[in-house]
Amino acid sequence: MTNLAMNLVHTAAKHGERPAIRLGESELSYQQFEQATQLVAALLQQEGVRPGDRIALMLPNVPHFALLYYGALRLGAIVVPMNPLLKEREVAYHLSDSGARLLFVWTGFEREGEAGAVLADAKTIVVEPASWPGLLAGLAPVAEVHETAENATAVILYTSGTTGKPKGAELTHANIARNVEICADELIFLTETDVLFGGLPLFHVFGQTASLNSAVYAGSCLTLLPKFDPAAALEIVARDSVTVFEGVPTMFTVLAHYPERDRFDTSSLRVCVSGGAALPVEVLSAFEAAYECVVLEGYGLSETSPVVSINRLDKRRAGSIGVPVSGVDVRIVDEASADVSVGEIGELIVRGHNVMKSYWGKPEETSQAIPDGWFRTGDLAKRDDDDFLYIVDRKKDLIIRSGYNVYPREVEEVLYEHPAIAEAAVIAFPHAEYGDEIAAVVAFKPGSSASPEELREFVKQRVAAYKYPRVVEVVEALPKGATGKILKRAITLTTV
Structure with a gap:
């Protein structure tokens, strides 16, 4: 069975008493996490959800996101994660385009969520900590996990829409499961004793794969921060003895130059991972000097689950996005799709188990993006003699x-x-x-x-x-x- 939710079942059986998710002083063990997703699956069934139905989540980094995410996957439903800051028309677009008929929205964001849902003829359920237990009360847990095919869609992730309206990248259970295994086993060597910093948005592919899903796979603890703030981030690192810090370049920039950083004990950090955008070499150097912790820069996109390449602990170069991960091939090509020479600039294209199934409901855009089995990233890159890759810029920039x-x-x-x-x-x-x-x-x-x-x-x-x-x-x-x-x-x- 390929269903991504099986990772949680296996981890709960193996590490049930270990902490899974933490927010502030509240903590869920893996056993509690698994049991809660069984009740969420029952709630979804009560709402008429069946395998293949799309369930939209409009929540910040709170434990409820993880419970709804895995509860939906457990039923074979497709998760549509959404930024809780979206406005009415944006909410309506995401719901209408994906065909989601059920939206879970975090308290405080329901005005825009509900208004957008009305336009898309979808039902809204407001998630609020005090009323949450009542939503699940009296339901019979769904212990079984729906059997899914490898190419069954698990998640529809909407791209940023820098060129027109956002498109929904369909990531399969196999896409995500393999990328998670690579992240956890080959890149950052996660174990059940690790504590991951959960400041990357869970509605984004980086946060989902490298943080939430990787933690669940390895039995690690994910300690959440709903909104990034340098003091709050460093407080979490010190309080929970965070070992793995995953962030985007702006986080590393702020932390590298944060004047009060010496107030916090960050000695527990063993590795940091940067992605989402290019990490300036000066920022990397400043952060590593300030925190005495290595930063591994990687590269990926929503359409690639996301990890394409990354630097390794034993093999890295500043300014590079590293080398391709296992099972992923890359080429750098010119306008005629011919390979360019070492050191020359061309478009980076990708093939492998991580490449999305398609853009949801958009066959023409899919064939343009993947005309021959190779996904066109739109990023300009070059490679050196040792096959390290360097992103030069966005093609459109x-x-x-x-x-x-x-x-x-x-x-x-x-x-x-x-x-x-x-x-x-x-x-x-x-x-x-x-x-x-x-x-x-x-x-x-x-x-x-x-x-x-x-x-x-x-x-x-x-x-x-x-x-x-x-x-x-x-x-x-x-x-x-x-x-x-x-x-x-x-x-x-x-x-x-």
Whole structure:
């Protein structure tokens, strides 16, 4: 049987008394976790849910997300995780597109959730800690786990929609199960004694695979943080003796420069994992120096379950996304889909057990993304002589100034070298003569500052003349998505 929920059944049988999920002072053991999902499955059955039905979850990082996630999988239903910050029209789109007729929404977010559900003709159940036991009271537990095929869809994850409306990536039970095994057994060597930091959103693929599902597979404890805050994160690391910290670059940036970090005992950390966006080398170095813990940068997408490649504890290079994981093939190709030479830049394409089944209900978009069994990532990359991969930039973020290719990440790496810079994004704006012109938008570390002229000159001294930003704007903070990834599409220049 391939059903991902079997991982919980096996772990509960083996490590039933061990802590599974923690939030603040409350804690669930694996036995309690497993028993609760049996009741959730009964609740879903009572609501008429059958195998293949879509169940939408609009919850932050709380234990109830995990209970609903595994309860739905147990029945063979398909989970549709959603950001609790979505607005009415966005909720309606996700529900309508996926065909979900049941939405579980966390208390405090029900206004937008319920309004969107009405538009999509879906039922809403508000999840609230005080009333939660009453929802499950009197139900007969569903002990059996629905038998699913390997290619049965487990989760529909909606992509960020940077180019048009979001698309739902169908990840199968086999997609996720194999990626979880690789994360736990081959990359971070998880055991039942590990404690994982649960600050990555569980509605996002990184948090689901590398945090929740990997912890369940290994019998590790996942200690949750519903909203990232550096002091709260460090307090959790110290309180729960976190051994594995998984985050996105903005988390590492904030923590590396957090002025009060020495107040917290972080000596329990044995490995950190970064993903979701490119990790600037300066940030990696600063974090490792501050916390004396190795950071492994990896790469993946919603469509690849997500892990494609990662650095290893015994084999890593700063600035690289590592080497492909077991069973995953990658190529770097030109516009004609021909392989480029070592060191040359091309599009990264992926084939393997991790590649999604399809985009939900979108056969044309699926065939464009996977025309020949290879998934087109849209990321520009290169490889070195030892097969380490390096992401250069998003294909669509490429800036062409006077016919010259400018990769924003290269310029951003230089900006991060400046001691005042906490965050940086390099974008293009239209120019009558050059086609594209280059702008940098930056935010400073606490107590630091620099003039736009100084920053422009700093970059100019370190890159070719056509690459440095002609416009530099300073902001309090750069706009970010739910995972903490900087959203370039949300940046508005004020001076051009």
